[in-house]
Amino acid sequence: MTHAKVIYLLIDGLAYQVAQHSMGYLLALCESGEASLHPLQSELPSLSRPLYETLLTGQTPVQSGIRHNGVTRLSHGPSLFGLAQQAGLVTAAAAYHWISELYNRSPYDARRDRFTQDPSLPIQYGRFYHQDHYPDDHLLIDADDLLRRHQPDLLFIHPMNVDDAGHQFGLSSPQYRNAARRFDILLSEFLPDWRAAGYQILITSDHGMNDDRTHGGSLACEREVPLFLLGEAFNHSPSAPPRQRELAGTLADLLGLEHGLPACPALLNPHWRPA
Numbered sequence: 001m002t003h004a005k006v007i008y009l010l011i012d013g014l015a016y017q018v019a020q021h022s023m024g025y026l027l028a029l030c031e032s033g034e035a036s037l038h039p040l041q042s043e044l045p046s047l048s049r050p051l052y053e054t055l056l057t058g059q060t061p062v063q064s065g066i067r068h069n070g071v072t073r074l075s076h077g078p079s080l081f082g083l084a085q086q087a088g089l090v091t092a093a094a095a096y097h098w099i100s101e102l103y104n105r106s107p108y109d110a111r112r113d114r115f116t117q118d119p120s121l122p123i124q125y126g127r128f129y130h131q132d133h134y135p136d137d138h139l140l141i142d143a144d145d146l147l148r149r150h151q152p153d154l155l156f157i158h159p160m161n162v163d164d165a166g167h168q169f170g171l172s173s174p175q176y177r178n179a180a181r182r183f184d185i186l187l188s189e190f191l192p193d194w195r196a197a198g199y200q201i202l203i204t205s206d207h208g209m210n211d212d213r214t215h216g217g218s219l220a221c222e223r224e225v226p227l228f229l230l231g232e233a234f235n236h237s238p239s240a241p242p243r244q245r246e247l248a249g250t251l252a253d254l255l256g257l258e259h260g261l262p263a264c265p266a267l268l269n270p271h272w273r274p275a
């Protein structure tokens with residue numbers, strides 16, 4: 001193998017200030033030296049669809065034109081999915097339907113798109129959902145099923161229950177914090193298997209949350225998100241702070257792709273070689 005296999009996990013709406021104390025298993029991996037946690041500042045506006053585009057193309061919302069959640073069209077790319085698929089890698093996603101709309105087909109048609117299996121699409125294997133309360137435990141099983149069936153080179157996983165709790169109860173609520181704690185526990189069931197299968201895992205969020213039960217602006221609680229790095233391909237003490245728009249390009253480097261996306265080489269272990 002000439003490249004890493006990558007899991008890109010986007011926990012929607014998870015503020016850094018909650019992630020830094022609520023994700024007990026991920027923090028245990030940090031204490032053990034297998035993982036590391038870094039603060040990351042989101043681009044603006046701190047809204048979901050614009051930042052999905054940032055996380056997957058390296059473009060800011062101003063650059064991409066995906067300025068708010070109602071811009072329903074395909075990405076103008078290039079995206080991490082498209083670059084990987086064009087290079088002959090296997091791509092998969094268990095994600096909210098806006099991901100299907102940005103990179104596969106727009107508008108989303110649940111009967112056509114919810115279960116996607118089409119090697120000609122940027123996301124070849126998809127399990128897309130369209131309710132914000134679609135349970136995170138179901139979503140993780142969807143992702144695990146994609147991994148077992150297709151051994152994707154790039155697997156994108158995107159749970160929504162933390163963001164959903166934030167919109168119902170706000171940043172400073174037990175419900176929001178408990179949604180994050182629940183996800184961490186659910187994830188701990190799968191992470192050891194995924195690491196044993198050889199995956200390098202990057203876990204982050206699009207934006208945080210505020211006490212008005214929303215997000216979109218420049219408050220620290222809306223903009224500061226976690227970046228967990230898990231695996232030996234990463235440099236866990238980067239000399240330069242990473243930017244949100246550099247994550248797609250950094251993962252493209254791990255996947256061995258030719259690309260022109262902005263990247264943060266300081267996040268990668270220069271001594272690591274694929275097995």
Ligand SMILES: [Zn+2]
Pocket residue numbers: 013048163167215
């Ligand atoms: Zn939201």
